Amino acid sequence: MTTASTGEPRWLSDEEQSVWRAYLHATTLMEDHLDRQLQRDAGMPHIYYGLLVQLSQAPRRQKRMTELAKDAKITRSRLSHAVARLEKSGWVRREDCPSDKRGQNAVLTDDGFEMLRRSAPGHVDAVRQAMFDRLTPEQVRSLGEIMQVVAAGLQPEGTDADLPWLR
Amino acid sequence: MTTASTGEPRWLSDEEQSVWRAYLHATTLMEDHLDRQLQRDAGMPHIYYGLLVQLSQAPRRQKRMTELAKDAKITRSRLSHAVARLEKSGWVRREDCPSDKRGQNAVLTDDGFEMLRRSAPGHVDAVRQAMFDRLTPEQVRSLGEIMQVVAAGLQPEGTDADLPWLR
DNA sequence: GACCTTTTCTTGAAAGTTGAACTAGATAGA
DNA sequence: TCTATCTAGTTCAACTTTCAAGAAAAGGTC
Numbered sequence: 001m002t003t004a005s006t007g008e009p010r011w012l013s014d015e016e017q018s019v020w021r022a023y024l025h026a027t028t029l030m031e032d033h034l035d036r037q038l039q040r041d042a043g044m045p046h047i048y049y050g051l052l053v054q055l056s057q058a059p060r061r062q063k064r065m066t067e068l069a070k071d072a073k074i075t076r077s078r079l080s081h082a083v084a085r086l087e088k089s090g091w092v093r094r095e096d097c098p099s100d101k102r103g104q105n106a107v108l109t110d111d112g113f114e115m116l117r118r119s120a121p122g123h124v125d126a127v128r129q130a131m132f133d134r135l136t137p138e139q140v141r142s143l144g145e146i147m148q149v150v151a152a153g154l155q156p157e158g159t160d161a162d163l164p165w166l167r
Numbered sequence: 168m169t170t171a172s173t174g175e176p177r178w179l180s181d182e183e184q185s186v187w188r189a190y191l192h193a194t195t196l197m198e199d200h201l202d203r204q205l206q207r208d209a210g211m212p213h214i215y216y217g218l219l220v221q222l223s224q225a226p227r228r229q230k231r232m233t234e235l236a237k238d239a240k241i242t243r244s245r246l247s248h249a250v251a252r253l254e255k256s257g258w259v260r261r262e263d264c265p266s267d268k269r270g271q272n273a274v275l276t277d278d279g280f281e282m283l284r285r286s287a288p289g290h291v292d293a294v295r296q297a298m299f300d301r302l303t304p305e306q307v308r309s310l311g312e313i314m315q316v317v318a319a320g321l322q323p324e325g326t327d328a329d330l331p332w333l334r
Numbered sequence: 335g336a337c338c339t340t341t342t343c344t345t346g347a348a349a350g351t352t353g354a355a356c357t358a359g360a361t362a363g364a
Numbered sequence: 365t366c367t368a369t370c371t372a373g374t375t376c377a378a379c380t381t382t383c384a385a386g387a388a389a390a391g392g393t394c
Contacts, residue, residue: 009288016299019307022314023298024217027194028240029321039352045380050191065343073195078381080344085380102342102389121176131190132183134316140186142309147189149301154196206382212350233372245351247374252350269359269372 030130037126042119043089047074048082049123052091052116055108062107064097091115197297204293209286210256214241215249216290219258219283222275229274231264258282 012020034046042049054071055061063071069079083106086092091112097103108116132140179187201213209216221238222228230238236246250273253259258279264270275283299307 009291010295011291012294012299015311016307019311019314020294020298022311022318025240026314026318026321027198029318031194032240033321035352047380066341073192073199075382076343077345077383081380084344097342100342100390104343124176124178127179127187128177130321131187131317132179134320135313139309139313139316140183142306143313144182144186144189146302146306146310147186147193149306150298151189151193151196153301154193154200154297214350231372242352243373244353244375248350251374264372267360267372269357271373 033130034123034126038119038123041122042115044086047072048086049119051079051082051086051106052108052112055092055106056113056116060107061113062095062105065104065106068106086112200297201290201293205286205290208289209282211253214239215253216286218246218249218253218273219275219279222259222273223280223283227274228280229262229272232271232273235273253279 031046038044038046038049051068051072054068055063065079065083066076069076072079074082083092083094087094091109093107093109095105095107097105135143198213205211205213205216218235218239221235222230232246232250233243236243239246241249250259250261254261258276260274260276262272262274264272302310
């Protein structure tokens with residue numbers, strides 16, 4: 001977007017710097033933590049797990065590749081590789097889309113669903129311990145609002161129409 | 168730590184689920200955004216940039232490898248690769264540690280410092296636009312507290328001694 | 335239909351990450 | 365000193381991500 005072209009850059013205040021550092025550290029540690037937890041208990045990185053969760057909640061436990069990529073906020077290329085891997089592990093299979101011969105549906109297999117059922121409690125537990133058990137209800141509410149605002153601002157444009165609260 | 172072994176798993180409430188989703192989306196989008204911005208303007212991923220920033224703020228613009236890895240929250244292995252890459256780009260060089268023959272210091276070169284000076288304004292700008300310009304002062308303060316708590320909870324143990332507010 | 339553009343998904347190579355194995359030097363105890 | 369153990373950092377192989385390129389089908393427009 002705009003690069004700092006006009007005038008002096010607006011540096012971060014001391015408080016902003018400290019908040020930014022805390023944000024980076026917390027998110028880095030959280031990502032590492034969940035990656036390790038899921039690699040250990042489900043044999044896959046966090047993002048792959050997220051894909052399976054998305055599928056498990058979709059109508060017939062399936063989704064078009066592009067839609068899945070958009071919902072999971074990753075590129076189609078990355079999704080192709082990821083689904084190939086999950087397919088090899090037996091947790092997802094591909095099906096041709098009947099209405100569009102270019103299309104593929106990623107389908108959660110029964111094995112995939114079962115694996116999810118088994119590892120979900122441990123994962124929820126990890127999330128709780130790392131985040132929700134440490135925050136007051138007030139903080140949880142506040143975090144939700146903040147993350148909504150940030151996500152909305154970074155949303156690939158066009159989606160802004162859905163988000164009147166951007167300001 | 169503890170796995171969900173005893174009794175029913177404590178699932179997330181509707182609000183918690185929604186907050187968690189927002190958190191994942193916002194942090195994913197933010198990481199992508201900064202990676203792209205820095206790849207474009209500084210020719211390196213966000214984490215590499217962070218390493219250079221750390222060095223720029225250290226006493227003689229240098230740090231022991233292990234210390235740098237700890238401060239940046241990455242493994243020594245990952246740091247080895249990263250520094251090798253940054254060395255090839257000319258922004259860091261390695262020096263033997265005089266007091267410990269096993270040790271290496273990563274030193275920010277003048278070129279590295281100059282590159283940082285040039286790209287800092289654009290980076291701050293990106294961070295501002297994505298986060299601080301969208302939040303109220305109240306929200307910034309709250310986010311800081313929340314991230315501190317979360318980071319403290321995930322800190323590899325032992326560090327807990329520094330953090331009496333954990334509960 | 336012929337032509338051009340767009341969308342969908344995949345592929346391949348280069349870059350980055352991970353975890354385990356390994357080397358060399360430091361440390362401590364007998 | 366001799367030995368065992370620990371620490372610092374690197375390396376390798378397997379895996380994941382990115383970016384650019386490409387094949388195939390869909391959607392106009394004339």
